[in-house]
Amino acid sequence: MKVTIAQIGENRLKRVLVDDKENSPEKLCEVLSSDFKNVCNCYMDEPSVDVSADITDDGIEFNVHINAKRIKSIGVLTI
Amino acid sequence: MARKIVFTSGKGGVGKTTVCANLGATLSNLGFRVCILDVDIGLNNLDVVMGIENKVVFDIIDVIESRCRASQALVQDKNFENLYILPSAHSYRGEEVSASDIQNVVKNLENSFDYIFIDCPAGVEQGFKRAVSSASEAVVVVTPHISSIRDADKVLSILATYNLNQKYLVVNRVRGDLMMNGEMIDVDEIIRFLHIPVLGVIPEDDDITALSSVGALGGRESNRAWMLLAENLHNGTQKVFDCKQKYRGLFGSFRRNIKRKV
Numbered sequence: 001m002k003v004t005i006a007q008i009g010e011n012r013l014k015r016v017l018v019d020d021k022e023n024s025p026e027k028l029c030e031v032l033s034s035d036f037k038n039v040c041n042c043y044m045d046e047p048s049v050d051v052s053a054d055i056t057d058d059g060i061e062f063n064v065h066i067n068a069k070r071i072k073s074i075g076v077l078t079i
Numbered sequence: 080m081a082r083k084i085v086f087t088s089g090k091g092g093v094g095k096t097t098v099c100a101n102l103g104a105t106l107s108n109l110g111f112r113v114c115i116l117d118v119d120i121g122l123n124n125l126d127v128v129m130g131i132e133n134k135v136v137f138d139i140i141d142v143i144e145s146r147c148r149a150s151q152a153l154v155q156d157k158n159f160e161n162l163y164i165l166p167s168a169h170s171y172r173g174e175e176v177s178a179s180d181i182q183n184v185v186k187n188l189e190n191s192f193d194y195i196f197i198d199c200p201a202g203v204e205q206g207f208k209r210a211v212s213s214a215s216e217a218v219v220v221v222t223p224h225i226s227s228i229r230d231a232d233k234v235l236s237i238l239a240t241y242n243l244n245q246k247y248l249v250v251n252r253v254r255g256d257l258m259m260n261g262e263m264i265d266v267d268e269i270i271r272f273l274h275i276p277v278l279g280v281i282p283e284d285d286d287i288t289a290l291s292s293v294g295a296l297g298g299r300e301s302n303r304a305w306m307l308l309a310e311n312l313h314n315g316t317q318k319v320f321d322c323k324q325k326y327r328g329l330f331g332s333f334r335r336n337i338k339r340k341v
Binding site: 004005006010012013016017020053054 | 262268
């Protein structure tokens with residue numbers, strides 16, 4: 001079956017949009033959350049990390065919210 | 080209190096100002112009081128599109144810098160009595176204007192109108208932020224071109240960080256004949272990619288181009304589409320203009336082939 005110009009366009013568009021998403025603020029927040037969680041795991045028990053990004057007049061503002069059951073005692077710190 | 084709606088796109092030249100002006104004119108024809116704010120400071124064109132460039136006395140910068148009240152700077156449209164325009168300044172660079180300046184102007188006008196449309200500049204820089212932070216709803220205008228849809232997708236991800244009640248999509252300059260021939264990305268695909276409620280689909284209309292030269296609005300082919308767009312915005316309906324309709328069937332096939340060959 002012949003591929004139409006519209007189908008070629010749609011495929012290119014899909015590829016472009018997917019590539020762009022790799023660098024979106026949401027994706028960055030996910031990556032940051034994951035990195036923060038790794039760090040927090042060294043100091044806290046069962047930490048949950050939430051990172052959000054806001055675009056302000058001065059640039060991008062990242063808000064990091066961390067919740068943990070308790071802080072690890074010095075003797076078991078993994079660093 | 081007015082509904083405050085920003086018209087944005089990311090990409091320039093997709094028809095934000097045209098959509099803003101024609102939708103404003105249609106709503107004002109239905110009896111609603113509409114004010115359109117041109118916040119494209121330094122590169123304003125709403126006054127020219129609406130043919131009121133000779134009637135401008137004060138502009139939005141005069142309001143912000145307290146040389147006049149917002150109501151004094153408003154220009155009434157020559158054809159639609161319920162339609163008012165707050166023009167922007169052409170010879171002002173705009174760096175000194177903050178988001179709160181625009182918010183204050185909008186606040187001064189919101190009790191006098193049913194709708195306040197904010198015509199956003201292209202791009203996602205300072206001017207975009209000023210425009211979007213003054214609105215409670217956003218209309219993202221796209222054309223069926225990859226560059227426009229890509230920019231709209233980017234704009235939508237930025238809009239998600241603002242406190243907006245609703246975001247809508249308007250697909251502008253659609254060629255039904257090209258879509259039927261498989262030569263243009265289908266409107267349904269655009270809606271599927273961007274994944275926000277569609278407010279309207281506007282066909283490419285030669286009258287819009289021709290009338291813009293004389294500062295008039297409307298167009299024979301797009302009139303019904305503007306009406307559906309206005310109804311959808313006001314009533315929350317989802318009736319979308321079918322750009323392919325006149326190109327279906329035997330006569331439609333003949334019509335679209337003639338259009339491509341002429």
